[in-house]
Amino acid sequence: MNKVVINTRVLSSGLTGVQRYTLELLARLPDKLQPVAPKTSLHGVLGHAWEQFVLPARLKGRLLFSPSNTGPLLVEKQVVTIHDITPLDHPEWLNPKFAKWYQFLTPRLACRVRRVIVDSEFTKDRICEATSVESDKVIVIPLGIDLRFSPKLEEDVNRAKKTLGIPNMEYVLTVATIEPRKNLQRLLEAWHDACQKLPKNVWLVVAGAKGQRSIFRDASFNGLPPNVYMAGHIPDEHLPALYSGALFFVYVSLYEGFGLPPLEAMACGTPVLTSNVTSIPEVVGDAALTVNPYDVEAIAHGIKRLVEDGELRAKLSRRGIARAKMFTWDKTAELTWRVLEEVAN
Structure with a gap:
């Protein structure tokens, strides 16, 4: 099968949990994922515009994996990871424009794509309650721990x-x-x-x-x-x-x-x-x-x-x-690839 396209626009931002997740999967699936990102760092409206309108044109029928809560609504042949739904559950904690965009995007994207990956049963329950997405379309894959984290002298x-x-x-x-x-x-x-x-x-x-x-x-x-x-x-x-x-x-x-x-x-x-x-x-x-x-x-x-x-x-x-020890990035990558392979085939 062709490489799965992975939307890596998020990597132009500072290192947070979402960026770490994306990098860990890329490191373990280099022969199976093809990164696609804007030529220059794009944030805010420009970043979302690239994602919604430019990215779909670059897929050429291939499966898209969007690992960071967001993805193009035009693309049905897509797997998206939604790490949490803070904009729906607690918009008062966020910038109002940011919250409104994700309040619009998240329910529609979850229903549009082939599969939704989440990090926990809690998030799966919240997505199913807050949107009309079918429960069997939402797959729980826990995150992993970097091997650097071990008892130090x-x-x-x-x-x-x-x-x-x-x-x-x-x-x-x-x-x-x-x-x-x-x-x-x-x-x-x-x-x-x-x-x-x-x-x-x-x-x-x-x-x-x-x-x-x-x-x-x-x-x-x-x-x-x-x-x-x-x-x-x-x-x-x-x-x-x-x-x-x-x-x-x-x-x-x-x-x-x-x-x-x-x-x-x-x-x-x-x-x-x-x-x-x-x-x-x-x-x-x-x-x-x-x-x-x-x-x-x-x-x-x-x-x-x-x-x-x-x-x-x-x-x-x-x-x-x-x-x-139950949580490893190798396991996260293996389970994620299983979902992507199933959808691609």
Whole structure:
């Protein structure tokens, strides 16, 4: 069969989960996928115009794989991956124009294409509820874990901490961008309550967050709570060591189509405190401590419990390593190719 055309317009943007997914599949299916993208980086209206009107003309009857939530409505012979439906479920979190475009596009695209791939049963259920797409057309294929994520030696952890300017201390780690669904405000409020009952040498390291005004706009305090270190953006190569050195990883996101960071932490042997909503429980199973992310008191109790209970941390560490081994990019690529091959034939 001919190579499947893969829409790689998304790769002109910075590295996020969707770009990582696309790159991991390309790396494993190089002889089966033919990348097609604009000659120059196109974003916004121009990017969507290229995708809707130029891309279809370049297919010449071949199957199109669109791996990043979007694709041309003109093309029925297409498989699209929809990682989540935030624009339909929580448009209030997004730029209004962005939300409206995907509110228009997503239901029509899901019904138009041959197959829809999703990362979790949660997202499958939400797509089937929010659109008229048939359930058997939506295929669940979980994401994978990069092999870089594994327990690191103490010297690697110390080197990463020194490079990132993190003081020599016991720390709880969170990786969060400033956006409503990552729930950083409630986490900081919970830390404010919990840290008063914790040893003075335990800190919260916030990686990836910028713009304190965004954090504090609606919060009940005017500055950082005690013992919080804002690490800023963390280069990708330092993340495994930073996970490995943490007492535990906390990720109380309000909405995920999958949720890679908790699994990355687990793969590094780091205990995880995370949310009990959306896709996260099906991803972490019984290998994490889960709490209601809307309940500041519950988050604070979870933090205090994991800081104080070394036996629980050890148990979650063992379970997390075993759980993370179930999710590999090789398996993701194999299952994805099976869907593409079936549709192409």
